[in-house]
Amino acid sequence: MKHLLSIEQLSRAEIEAILDRAESFAEVGRRDIKKVPTLRGRTVVSLFYESSTRTSSSFDLAAKRLSADLVSVKAAGSSVDKGESLKDTIATLSAYDPAAIVIRHPYAGAAQMVAGWTEAAVVNAGDGKHEHPSQALLDVYTLRRRLGSLEGVRIWIVGDVLHSRVARSNLIAFDRMGAEVTVCGPPTLIPRGIEELGCEVSYSLDGVEEAEVVYALRMQKERMSESFVPSLREYAANFQIDSRRLNPRQLLMHPGPVNRGVELSGEAIDSPQSLITEQVAAGLVVRMAILYELLAGSEGQTPAGEGEAGKPTPIGTPA
């Protein structure tokens, strides 16, 4: 695998390889020294054209834990503000000979275009409303740890599917891992034709009780002004996941950041069924695994510091 541009292009085996790698990094994370020398001397550029807290911080930390040199560029305050094109920005950053470029961009296909302009491995950290593959991988990782397998697991993705790259990547990933996916939300926020991606569509929460996993999406306030829904109140009345709708054997997920009291009630967020903090923790090890797979994995390379059986060895431990 040269780039991670979308879930669409990954096979189940490729997804599982990344998840298996992430498991080994989880083991490293439980040690006192959490850093491995795998990417020592190599450069990772993180280029964010949209605000992000958890994705950018976890990719940054993942690169550091792998001992890479990290160049973190935010669009605000950079030459992007001065009107530089994406192509020129990539040419500039490529002059540092980065091993990987992690990019988030407000438009679909940006990461794919970047991959055509640079020698570096490109990681899509979100392209418009298209895909967010690292999120889907960390969500599958989280569920696999909890459930063992997604085979036959019924998952409902609830909320603003139309504007959600998470929904798209996750429904493809869940489907590929054998889960049965239903997307649910008001008809104005379900894209026409989405069922061709391999999911059921429901315009109400009737039937959500059959799901093993409820995955709520962020409901953005600006959707009201565009008449997608009449009010947050009406949205919450029909689609909020609260303790009344969530039964004790169901798992609850959300990509964050949560609008407390809109798509999720406070008690649902804080309930024992909520995997939300586990998702964040998974984000780090999965992103380490992604960088590892792209830069040090698969091609039969033996990265410096790698111990037996492909297990990363912490710095300070004799390899």
Added chain:
Amino acid sequence: MSLTDALDVRAGEAAHLVLRRATVLDPVAGIDSVHDVVVRNGEIAALAGPGEADTDGAEVVEAEGLHAFPAFFDPHVHLRTPGHEHKEDVETGTRAAAAGGYCGILAMANTEPPVSTAADITALREQAQAGASVPVGFLATVTKDMKGEELTEMVELREAGAVGFSDDGLPITDAGVMRRALQYQHLCGGNIALHEEDPALSREGAMHEGPVSAALGIAGIPSVSESTMVARDAALAGYEQARIHVQHLSAAESVEVVRTAKAAGVRISAEASPHHLCLTDEAVRSLDPHRAKMNPPLREERDREALIEGLRDGTIECIATDHAPHQPEEKDVPFEQAAMGVTGLETAFAALHTDLVLPGTIDLALLVERMAGGAEPFYLERPSLAPGAEANVVLCDLGAEWTVGEDGYESRSANSWCAGKTLTGRVLVTVAAGQVAYRLRSFSLGVAA
């Protein structure tokens, strides 16, 4: 009116040619046989028996096995002048047209500033007289600055030589303004060409709304954003007994609206573009903004099939390229940000021959008829190979394979929707308004001894 009377072209030497033993196909004139085509003094002087023409003093083209058709007419071209000459201008755009086998084109008015005054028309006509390889007609905008609010001085524009009117690039959203324009047409004449799109439905859409846009997370432009406006304007045209031409039809629903309106006696004509006839929104999956980003968007297979059926039954009388040149910096950006439009003049015939005729979807004769069908809706004479007609001829090698873009383009821009594709069928010579407008470099003309 003949093309030379109504349109402008650089004056040059009248061709004296004999296309010897060409397979001549002009479905409208009822010609489908092998002839020596004699071009002289600006007209088709004779269709002689094979090998029988008097070649004295003529350039002779050995055309055995080659096809001669009436040259093509494109009612929808963006020459980008004034204001965007870095993309195209009259010279480069008409050279591209000549290379594609066209003997006439109509230039759209959505330039910068838009073509809205008689002085604008006069200046463009002078440019064409100085540098156009094939006859060009200029449309003027329907509304001032294309704002959709006030009509332009349509009578004066017509007197200055505007062939017709269009706000192409933008719809006329206000039905009242549209109605006034149709009423006023009874005074000023000239057809009104319409870009049909309801912006309240298309919004920030960047591709067709359907399963592919759902998969890509790109805001969709629903088919009804086009078909509802076609229906509105067909109703208005019928009510006002005015004439309209619907540009770049893309949706099956729109084809049905035009068909129904025609059956009801509305004076409505319609065009379809080669890219809508050859591609679907599946092409957008690549997220390649160079080839798959245009407005109206590439739609689904059922729409493509409806367009083809519209060509067959005459609902769509012509093929128009919507040739829309853009520079690389406007296309080397993510799909949603990329400029809308693709070039098409140099590849239209070959692409349609390759994708529709060779697989047997449509007959060659139908393609030839529709490629020249864009003149009549604008009150212009259809190019013809009947003896005595103005000499507008294209000579093609239907077996020649070539790769689009490998020798560059005559157009100043390279955003061809079929760049890199290997096509079968190539224009060798174009005669427009009696002059040789184009000859393929590798194809030499012999002079008779």
